[in-house]
Amino acid sequence: MEFDPSLAFDPERFRREGRAVIDWIADYWQSVAARPVASRVEPGWVRSQLPDRAPDAPENLEVILRDFDRIVVPGLTHWQHPGFFAYFPANASGPSILGELVSAGLGVQGMLWATSPACTELETHVLDWLRELLGLPARFASAGTGGGMIQDSASSGVLCALIAARERATAGRTNDGGLHAERAALVVYTSQDAHSSVEKAARVAGIGREWTRKIATNDRGEMDAGALAAAMDDDARAGHVPCFVVATAGTTARGAIDPVPAITAAAARHGAWLHVDAAWAGAAAICPEYRAAIVAGAEHADSWGFNPHKWLLVNFDCHAFWVADRALLTRALATRPDYLRNRASDTGGVIDYSDWQVPLGRRFRALKLWMTLRMIGAEALRQRIRDHVAWAEEFASWVAGDPRFELLGRPSLSLVTFALRAGDDATARLLDRVNREGSCFLSHARVGGRLALRLAIGGTLTDRPAVEHAWETLKNTAV
Amino acid sequence: MEFDPSLAFDPERFRREGRAVIDWIADYWQSVAARPVASRVEPGWVRSQLPDRAPDAPENLEVILRDFDRIVVPGLTHWQHPGFFAYFPANASGPSILGELVSAGLGVQGMLWATSPACTELETHVLDWLRELLGLPARFASAGTGGGMIQDSASSGVLCALIAARERATAGRTNDGGLHAERAALVVYTSQDAHSSVEKAARVAGIGREWTRKIATNDRGEMDAGALAAAMDDDARAGHVPCFVVATAGTTARGAIDPVPAITAAAARHGAWLHVDAAWAGAAAICPEYRAAIVAGAEHADSWGFNPHKWLLVNFDCHAFWVADRALLTRALATRPDYLRNRASDTGGVIDYSDWQVPLGRRFRALKLWMTLRMIGAEALRQRIRDHVAWAEEFASWVAGDPRFELLGRPSLSLVTFALRAGDDATARLLDRVNREGSCFLSHARVGGRLALRLAIGGTLTDRPAVEHAWETLKNTAV
Secondary structure (H helix, E strand, O other): OOOOHHHOOOHHHHHHHHHHHHHHHHHHHHHHHHOOOOOOOOOOHHHHOOOOOOOOOOOOHHHHHHHHHHHHHHHOOOOOOOOEOOOOOOOOOHHHHHHHHHHHHHOOOOOOHHHOHHHHHHHHHHHHHHHHHHOOOHHHOOOOOOEEEEEOOHHHHHHHHHHHHHHHHOOOHHHHHOHHHOOOOEEEEEEOOOOHHHHHHHHHOOOOHHHEEEEOEOOOOOEOHHHHHHHHHHHHHOOOEEEEEEEEEOOOOOOOEOOHHHHHHHHHHOOOEEEEEOOOHHHHHHOHHHHHHHHOOHHHOOEEEEOHHHHOOOOOOOEEEEEOOHHHHHHHHOOOOHHHOOHHHHHOOOOOHHHHOOOOOOOOOHHHHHHHHHHHOHHHHHHHHHHHHHHHHHHHHHHHOOOOEEEOOOOEOOEEEEEEOOOHHHHHHHHHHHHHHOOOEOEEEEEOOEEEEEEEOOOOOOOHHHHHHHHHHHHHHOO | OOOOHHHOOOHHHHHHHHHHHHHHHHHHHHHHHHOOOOOOOOOOHHHHOOOOOOOOOOOOHHHHHHHHHHHHHHHOOOOOOOOEOOOOOOOOOHHHHHHHHHHHHHOOOOOOHHHOHHHHHHHHHHHHHHHHHHOOOHHHOOOOOOEEEEEOOHHHHHHHHHHHHHHHHOOOHHHHHOHHHOOOOEEEEEEOOOOHHHHHHHHHOOOOHHHEEEEOEOOOOOEOHHHHHHHHHHHHHOOOEEEEEEEEEOOOOOOOEOOHHHHHHHHHHHOOEEEEEOOOHHHHHHOHHHHHHHHOOHHHOOEEEEOHHHHOOOOOOOEEEEEOOHHHHHHHHOOOOHHHOOHHHHHOOOOOHHHHOOOOOOOOOHHHHHHHHHHHOHHHHHHHHHHHHHHHHHHHHHHHOOOOEEEOOOOEOOEEEEEEOOOHHHHHHHHHHHHHHOOOEOEEEEEOOEEEEEEEOOOOOOOHHHHHHHHHHHHHHOO
């Protein structure tokens, strides 16, 4: 008995089932506001609903859609719920969902230019669009020595930047002989409020956490550039090699923006690579009024990244990553096994994006970014960010006006950090109660040693009433 | 003027546009066989068709769908074309495309169990299903100390395995103090025919290419286990630390399967981590008759991975990756910043998959694997692999029967490597002419120093007539 090819792909069946899935998603979005934001299942519940073995015979989509409703949805924390204010929201949108769908439907591989030229060229092009929208300096444009690409996440972006920095600092010796053969230790610098991915990258790259200096921050959570310069000088004097500095534009805890111009000066003095992690705040640079603070100093950065999947309506995964000198990146990460050689690559005139990243394979992720930018348009994307910032200001004024609450600093863009004056235990209890109630969901961080609640506005369905409702819930739950 | 939320998501608009995109994909699959497989555009053509700047105002889906047809499709090499036999095909299917769509539509983050329990539990569960389907040993089951997960690609899987191996070999010292502080060098071993991702992982991890021993292969392309044992002994005697061995089950060039049982013995003697890269061939282990050769020795492997996106009808990205001792993996890769702490993680009773990989964020990729396994069923997946193997045997018999051609070894599963007897130049010209003609597309590799043509059967729309047509084209083009 031969395989029945209609099981794998049958156009008429795909049209029918595709419509059913599209409708299921539309229904989900229409009903998500009525669900508790955070899943209430106990560990193991989802698995307990699933059979022990894969089916031998094909099952119908109808059965699977019922399982979505019965098993999957109760097990979700609903990131697209209007009351989702935790972490940084990961915002999807109709255009980006459809872009992801087209990418899956085409099923092409963009590892080399030659394996699907449009996959590479559209990505380069849309990253140039985005560079201009953000007002990033021309050094990141593909027309010069730089260029942009999409990585899955900011973690992968910072790792690739670090590998390029490591190879620049060791003149390519690490890729050849390994770090073990180096006489001097390489050192990585970032602030104590930087994202955990910086230290993780240093671990993966073989540099280690002890060589990751976490520079002190000021009372606004911004890296102390003087302390950075001193630490770099100390290391250089001790015979170590200051190699890589990560400045954060918009920290996770409180949205602080490091003083990048002063940081670039310190990095430049030691020839260290400067990477700017603007994962969340970067999107706001499309608004001229927020831009200056976010992209200041970028003209001296070696790489710069932000996540359209956080605040620009593109669904995860979409980390936009630029380098000023793409040759440094490809020198560090390129491979050219015989089985991938081709005429276009041999000319050196095309981009092979697998040489810019860790994985060999890559999806056609530019489609979702392209479709989102086109179907929403830059002006509406700007307006949306302005709305969120305005709502955060309003929310902060409500917090400030309630004597039981305390703002932990001014809001940063759409992020508000605050606490109960009664102390950490009371704040923790409040967070717990509010999140259990289920109509909104916040997360926490440490700010100046204190437990802070974070309200991060950025969800696709989040509107002003949802923000107001979050405040009502907090206010009425606090005792 | 406030942002118009219907631009981001409007249920009725999404239903309408979703149907249009579903239909566009169905039309694409219905017409793809009539297109030239490989794109014929010149470098820069796609970009030349695109405006210089992102639009300020929203555009309609209709305009974008026209641009798909006019700009994107001519710039694609059609991996879903029935005549695609190059590299290893990356096979999509209706169920997996719909699974990817649901994942994008839900837009949840699976970085922690707590951030969407179903995203984690469904993944663990389906990887257990898959383990059983492949006949992998119980040590990889989540019920014991092991477990499975989905990584984007085999490259990322091997990197994570190597980081875990490096930390085991150095008792966690590298993550702390870096490789620079180690007295002894760590050594990685794989065969000269292994995938380029092994050496790339050694570079990324700071070990370096000079410490990546490429062990000789026999005349069938299989690693020489004796040479491996000797190399490991030599390194140990020289004071180095044999750390990580990658055995390949199904090499890229010719589908050779390394003698994993003998390799595990050598690795065990030195306490080195053994990873099996079964990226392509692994899928065939779902058929009992092919299983023994593919999973032999897995009971002594520390990690094992294969790509359902290559030959199991799941669209890229879907690398199934198992470890025998998940604690070794998480010890090497876990982070626990304060802002991600939560009750479930603190109990230690749940899986937080971000601790098993490099990126923090993760999509709900288990959905596409789950939907594909259910909507196609294990028996049909087996039958499909059997068909492909049978067609490869037939194709090989045609090659063997033509005196101008020569088989370069027996076919391995669905991969046939062959050449013209007239030599490399003639073979290169033939490949070039056939690929230009456009109805089928093959790639090349080096086999025993010779240029080999590779016919890899695995495309979703590939049927026996497509294989026959490829042979007719080759036969009629060879001069």
